Amino acid sequence: MFSDISAIDLARFQFAFTISAHIIFPAFSIGLASFLAVLNGLWLWRRDEAYLRLFDYWKTIFAVVFGMGVVSGIVMSYQFGTNWSVFSDKTGPILGPLMGYEVLSAFFLEAGFLGIMLFGRERVGDRLHMAATAIVAIGTLLSAFWILSANSWMQTPQGYSVNEVGQFVPEDWWAIIFNPSFPYRLVHMVLAAYLTTAFVVGAVGAWHLLRSPESRGAAIMFSMAMWMALIVTPIQIVAGDMHGVNTLEHQPAKIAAIEGHFASYPEGRATLILFGLPDNAAGETRYKVEVPLLGSLILTHSLDTPIQGLDAFPADERPKSAMIFWTFRIMVALGFAMLGIGVWSAWARWTGRFYDAPWLHRAAVLMGPSGFLAVLCGWITTEVGRQPFTVYGLLRTGESTAPLQANAIGTSLMAFIVVYFFVFGSGTFYVMRLMGERPKGRIDIDKIGPTRTAGIAPVAANQTLPRRTSEE
Amino acid sequence: MIIDLPFIWAGLIAFAVLAYALLDGFDLGIGILFPFLKNRDERHLAMNTIAPVWDGNQTWLVLGGGGLFAVFPLAYAVVMPALYPLIIAMLLGLIFRGVAFEFVHRTKRMQGFWEFGFWGGSLIAAIAQGMALGALVQGITVEGRAYAGGHWDWLTPFSALTALAVVVGYAMLGATWLILKTEGETQVRARRFAAPLGAGLVALIGIVSLATPFSRPEYLARWFGWPSGAWSAVVPILLALAIWQLWTGLRNPDHLRPFLATVAIFVLSYIGLGVSFYPNLVPPALTIAEAAAPESSLLFLLVGAVVLIPMILAYTVYSYWVFRGKVRPGDGYH
Numbered sequence: 001m002f003s004d005i006s007a008i009d010l011a012r013f014q015f016a017f018t019i020s021a022h023i024i025f026p027a028f029s030i031g032l033a034s035f036l037a038v039l040n041g042l043w044l045w046r047r048d049e050a051y052l053r054l055f056d057y058w059k060t061i062f063a064v065v066f067g068m069g070v071v072s073g074i075v076m077s078y079q080f081g082t083n084w085s086v087f088s089d090k091t092g093p094i095l096g097p098l099m100g101y102e103v104l105s106a107f108f109l110e111a112g113f114l115g116i117m118l119f120g121r122e123r124v125g126d127r128l129h130m131a132a133t134a135i136v137a138i139g140t141l142l143s144a145f146w147i148l149s150a151n152s153w154m155q156t157p158q159g160y161s162v163n164e165v166g167q168f169v170p171e172d173w174w175a176i177i178f179n180p181s182f183p184y185r186l187v188h189m190v191l192a193a194y195l196t197t198a199f200v201v202g203a204v205g206a207w208h209l210l211r212s213p214e215s216r217g218a219a220i221m222f223s224m225a226m227w228m229a230l231i232v233t234p235i236q237i238v239a240g241d242m243h244g245v246n247t248l249e250h251q252p253a254k255i256a257a258i259e260g261h262f263a264s265y266p267e268g269r270a271t272l273i274l275f276g277l278p279d280n281a282a283g284e285t286r287y288k289v290e291v292p293l294l295g296s297l298i299l300t301h302s303l304d305t306p307i308q309g310l311d312a313f314p315a316d317e318r319p320k321s322a323m324i325f326w327t328f329r330i331m332v333a334l335g336f337a338m339l340g341i342g343v344w345s346a347w348a349r350w351t352g353r354f355y356d357a358p359w360l361h362r363a364a365v366l367m368g369p370s371g372f373l374a375v376l377c378g379w380i381t382t383e384v385g386r387q388p389f390t391v392y393g394l395l396r397t398g399e400s401t402a403p404l405q406a407n408a409i410g411t412s413l414m415a416f417i418v419v420y421f422f423v424f425g426s427g428t429f430y431v432m433r434l435m436g437e438r439p440k441g442r443i444d445i446d447k448i449g450p451t452r453t454a455g456i457a458p459v460a461a462n463q464t465l466p467r468r469t470s471e472e
Numbered sequence: 473m474i475i476d477l478p479f480i481w482a483g484l485i486a487f488a489v490l491a492y493a494l495l496d497g498f499d500l501g502i503g504i505l506f507p508f509l510k511n512r513d514e515r516h517l518a519m520n521t522i523a524p525v526w527d528g529n530q531t532w533l534v535l536g537g538g539g540l541f542a543v544f545p546l547a548y549a550v551v552m553p554a555l556y557p558l559i560i561a562m563l564l565g566l567i568f569r570g571v572a573f574e575f576v577h578r579t580k581r582m583q584g585f586w587e588f589g590f591w592g593g594s595l596i597a598a599i600a601q602g603m604a605l606g607a608l609v610q611g612i613t614v615e616g617r618a619y620a621g622g623h624w625d626w627l628t629p630f631s632a633l634t635a636l637a638v639v640v641g642y643a644m645l646g647a648t649w650l651i652l653k654t655e656g657e658t659q660v661r662a663r664r665f666a667a668p669l670g671a672g673l674v675a676l677i678g679i680v681s682l683a684t685p686f687s688r689p690e691y692l693a694r695w696f697g698w699p700s701g702a703w704s705a706v707v708p709i710l711l712a713l714a715i716w717q718l719w720t721g722l723r724n725p726d727h728l729r730p731f732l733a734t735v736a737i738f739v740l741s742y743i744g745l746g747v748s749f750y751p752n753l754v755p756p757a758l759t760i761a762e763a764a765a766p767e768s769s770l771l772f773l774l775v776g777a778v779v780l781i782p783m784i785l786a787y788t789v790y791s792y793w794v795f796r797g798k799v800r801p802g803d804g805y806h
Contacts, residue, residue, distance in 0.1 A: 064574045070527060071570035075563045077537050081552025082559050088552075089617055092545020093769040100542040100773045103535045104780040111531045112787045115524030116794055123794050165617065167545070169766045402553040403618050412560040419564050423571055430578035 010409040011083040011401050014416060016383075018075050020376055021420050025069030027375045030144055030190065031197025032062045033137040035224075036117075040133045044126055050216050057217065057439045058201075061431055063118055068427045070111075072420075083409060087390050087400035094160060094168045094176060095150045102146035110139035144190055152182035154391050155382070156250045168391070180250055184243040185382075191236040192378065195338060196371025198228035202341075203368025204435045206361035217439030219355055222364070226349075230342035237335055241298070247382075248299055251392060253313045254385035257321040258328045259295060260285035261309040268304035270295035275329070278321035283311070285321070317388065324381045331377040334370045341367055477771060478764035481543040482753060484777060488539055490742050492532035493601075494645070494735055499526045501646020503569055503594020504639060505665060506587065513801055514658055515587060516576070521653040521799045523573055528788055530570070542773055546617060547753050547763040554612045554619040555604050555626055562600035568593030595639065602638030606631030609748065610687055611756040630683060637676035641738065644669040648731035655798050659727075666722055666730055673734075674715055677741055681708070684748060688756060691748045704747050711740045 036058055043051035077099070080088045116124055116132040124132070159175030160168045170176055202225030208218035248255045256262075260278045261270065262285060272295035276288030296303050310318045341363060348354045386392050390400045499522045509515045522529075540548040552559055572590035576583055603626060610630055613621035647669055650662035685692045695704050714736035721729030753760045764770060 064578065067527075067571055067574045070530070071567040074530070074534055074537075074566060077534050077541075078552065078559055078563060080541060081537070081548045082556050085549035085553050085618065088541055089545050089549035092541050092548060093765040096538070096542025096545055096548075096765065097769050097773040097776075099538045100535075101776050103531065103538045104776055104784065107531045107534055108528065108780075108784045108788075111528035112784065112791055114527055115791055119524050120794055163766065167766070170768045170772065173768075173772050402549075402556075403620075404553055404556065405623065408556055408623060412556070415560065415564060419567060423567055426575065426579075426582070427571060430575065434578070 005406060005410070007404055007406040007409055008398055008401050010406055010413055011404075012397065014083060014409060014413045015079060016380075017413070017420070018072070018079060018416055020379070021424060022069070022072040022076055023375060023379060024372055024424075025065055025072060026140070026143070027193045027196045027372060028200065029062060029066050029069050030140040030193035031195075032058060032065065033140045034194070035197055035201065036062060037130075037134045037137040038224075040130055044130055050220060054217050054220060054439060057434075057437075059118060061434050064427055064431050064434070066110075066114065068424055072424070075416075081402075082412075083402050083404065084390070084400050085402035087395065090167050090395060090400075091154070091391060092167070094153060094170050097170075098146050098150040098153070098177070102143055102150075106139045106143035106146065109142065110136050113139070141190065144193070145186060148186045148189055149177050149179070149182050152185045153177075153179045155179075155185075155386055156181040157391055157394060168394075181243075181246055184239070184246045187239045188236070188243045188378075189375075191232055191239055192371065192375050194228065195232055195236060196375055198225045198232065199338065199341075199364075199367050199371045200369075201225040202229065203365045204439075206364035207435075208438055209355060210358060210361050210365070212438060213355065215438060221439070222361075223354070226342065226345035226354075226364075229338055230346050233335065233339045233342050237339065240332075240335065244299070245301070247385075251386060252308045253310065253317065253319055254324075254382070255299065256308055256310045256312070257319040257385055258324050258381060259299070260288065260321055260325045261295070261307065262311060262321070264309040264312050265296070265307040268296050268300065268302065268306055269293055270299065270307045272298060273325075276325070278325045280320045280322055285325075319385050319387045324384045327377040327380040327384075331374045331381065334374040334377070337367065338370060338374075477767055477774065478543075478760050480774065481539075481764065481770055482760045484781075485536060485539050485543065486742075486746060488532050488535040490739065492529070492536055493742070494738055495529035495532060496526070497642045497738065498522070498645040498649035498731075499529055500569070500594040500598050501642040501644065502649065503590050503646075504598060504643045505646050505650075506591040506594070508665065510657070510661065512583075512587075514661075517654065517658060517799060517801055518650060519573065519576070519590070520803055521650065524795045525791060526570075526573065528791065530566070533566075539773075543765050543770055544753055544760075544763040545765055547758060549617070550612060550614050550619045550758065551608070551754055554621060555607055556623070558600040558604045558607070558626055562597050562604075565593040565596030565600065569597060594642075598639045598642045599635045602635030603627070603631040605638060605745075606634030608755065609634070609684060609745070612754050612758075614754070614758055630687060633676070633683065634680060637673070637680050640669055640672045640676055641734075641741075644673050644734050645731070645738070648734045652727050652731045653799050655800075663722065663730075670718055670722065670730075670734070673737065677711070677737070681741075681744065690756070694748060704744075707740055707744045707747065711737065711744075714740060 036055060039051050039055040039058065042048070043055060113132040113135045116129065117136050120132065121129045153176055156179045157168075158179050159170065159172035161171050163169045201221050205218045205220075205222030205225060208215050209222055212218070244255070257278075259270075260273045260276055262278075262283045269292075271290040271292050273285055274289045274291060276285040276290075278285045293303060296305065296307060299307060310321065341360075344360055344363070345354065348357045348360050354360075388397050389395060390397050502518050502522060505518070506515055509518055537548075540551075568589035570593075572586045572593065575586040576590070579586070606628065607626035610628060612619065613625065644666065647662045647665040651659055651666065654662065685695045694700050714733050718730055718733035718737065720726075721733050749755060751759050751761075753763045
């Protein structure tokens with residue numbers, strides 16, 4: 001059935017599919033966890049019920065999103081072994097401990113305090129509940145720290161040696177963790193997660209403002225989200241630029257592919273190709289629309305520094321340009337659209353029409369999914385751009401796979417596709433439906449689920465110690 | 473080096489896997505028992521007894537897998553392809569099981585479907601884990617640094633037997649957990665499940681224990697040779713004690729003892745497996761020492777494990793303490 005497609009292509013597609021599905025959820029839950037901690041803090045500080053209601057509103061959504069993130073994440077932790085066993089054997093000594101630290105310092109932390117954050121306010125009191133909420137947020141950030149360190153090491157490996165059986169052996173953990181691309185990637189991704197969440201929250205707020213302008217909850221979330229858009233988007237653009245400069249230094253072939261530069265610019269003065277159709281086979285970008293000199297200015301911040309094109313690299317070490325040329329441009333365009341919304345919202349605030357600006361609100365609704373799209377495009381760019389290697393320059397993708405038949409991988413791939421579309425499609429639908437509920441009071445789940453009763457029973461009625469009951 | 477790092481890590485990974493089997497064992501057990509509960513209210517009550525803790529319980533599986541990748545990468549690289557269909561089935565089962573906790577409360581029309589998914593996902597995950605255990609006990613063919621067996625090697629009568637044992641064992645953990653966490657009619661029903669499940673579990677442990685030593689000669693020597701057989705005999709003796717505790721716990725109106733006795737039976741069976749395996753990590757030929765990552769990897773992660781695992785255990789206990797006591801209808805765990 002899958003005999004026409006090679007096992008390696010199927011394994012690559014399976015990884016791309018499962019990790020793309022997965023990253024959607026953390027990109028949202030990292031930002032949402034911090035947002036919830038802020039909302040809960042505001043409630044405790046100001047004792048304004050509106051914040052508590054917003055906390056409960058987004059808490060329900062967080063629970064669904066987090067659950068999907070957890071189950072799609074477990075798949076990742078086993079997929080290295082099932083489909084990429086040679087990679088696992090060779091890189092396990094380095095990547096394994098990084099992921100081990102992620103499990104020990106982040107996953108357990110999040111899972112351990114999630115129950116208290118979701119169900120425990122009445123049981124533990126405000127202070128400990130606040131602590132649990134903050135700990136969950138810190139856990140999501142620690143998780144990002146370790147997994148991005150692991151990914152960055154694969155992009156810019158250092159601090160290792162290779163032993164007699166071909167395994168990468170850690171020599172300097174500090175150099176491994178803080179490898180050259182890690183700080184840039186971490187900042188870029190965490191800001192991306194925050195912006196993703198901000199634009200979802202902003203879209204939900206705007207949606208409800210359009211329908212019921214008097215809704216205070218909607219006004220608060222829209223306002224908070226637009227402050228994020230205004231302040232964080234410019235920082236993200238600068239961080240993205242610095243990440244790009246860092247990539248040019250360590251992975252120039254990736255940059256050449258992103259830019260559609262098949263030919264080198266030995267004298268500098270590179271053009272910026274705005275649009276075009278990169279043709280990998282022919283080795284040129286067709287129908288290009290270029291701006292002179294701007295390519296050099298953006299990449300090297302100078303005019304005459306030489307810039308390598310794909311022709312500067314051996315043919316079997318070149319990433320393919322066609323896809324990432326476009327994914328990169330979509331990401332950048334979305335970034336500038338986010339900036340536009342942020343500036344527009346500031347102007348609306350300035351002129352006093354912030355809550356009464358239907359076109360701004362409509363634009364914000366439209367931009368709701370922009371963060372997810374930008375995150376996916378960014379990851380496709382960086383991951384496809386480092387091909388044909390899993391560990392950059394050292395271990396080829398083609399030499400990383402498990403000794404499996406195409407049929408085995410193809411079958412599991414089909415199963416993943418069917419299950420993911422069904423399960424996560426349903427989950428996305430439920431999340432959208434929760435977002436469609438107007439944020440007033442505690443969300444009324446009675447309308448959609450029969451089991452919910454009024455809140456959580458008070459502690460006193462609930463405490464029967466196991467010891468006492470076992471003596472009965 | 474005075475300290476044997478690979479050995480310590482084998483112990484830690486074994487601990488993580490055991491913690492997983494016990495903690496997610498009762499979660500999965502409740503899923504397996506789902507169709508036998510009386511009605512939707514009772515099913516949701518059962519689900520609520522684990523809603524605040526299941527995610528933490530499941531994280532031990534990530535530590536088992538991630539930890540294997542970190543400290544025994546060769547074992548990870550050999551076992552995962554060998555058990556490929558089982559691992560994929562387990563992951564898909566866990567997806568349905570995990571999302572069900574939220575999804576059943578998010579829809580009315582599809583509620584029955586996600587309850588079915590909770591049951592099916594739990595059952596498939598338990599079967600896959602049980603078969604994986606059987607396949608490991610029987611041994612994995614390795615050549616060089618890769619799995620060299622067939623795609624269906626894991627499917628044998630023995631692995632079917634261990635799958636059944638794990639399903640019954642998890643269901644037993646689930647039933648005794650319900651005895652501990654519920655009251656009234658539900659507790660009576662759970663107690664009624666526990667009696668035949670307990671008898672079945674003891675019988676299955678007996679059959680597996682008899683079949684295991686005869687499946688590989690080195691197991692036979694370990695259990696019936698001299699002097700190792702004398703030491704190994706401690707395990708079945710303690711097991712008999714635990715079974716007796718279970719028996720008295722189920723006959724008397726005891727809330728906690730049946731669960732603890734089942735836990736003890738799990739722990740002892742697991743130690744029995746360890747006795748058979750040692751010093752191999754992946755029988756028959758991959759030893760703990762051979763599969764271990766370089767010392768710098770083992771040491772680096774061990775520092776974190778020594779600090780963080782006690783903290784994890786402490787806040788896990790705290791979380792169970794916060795949610796202690798009987799769960800009643802309408803407690804609002806969603």
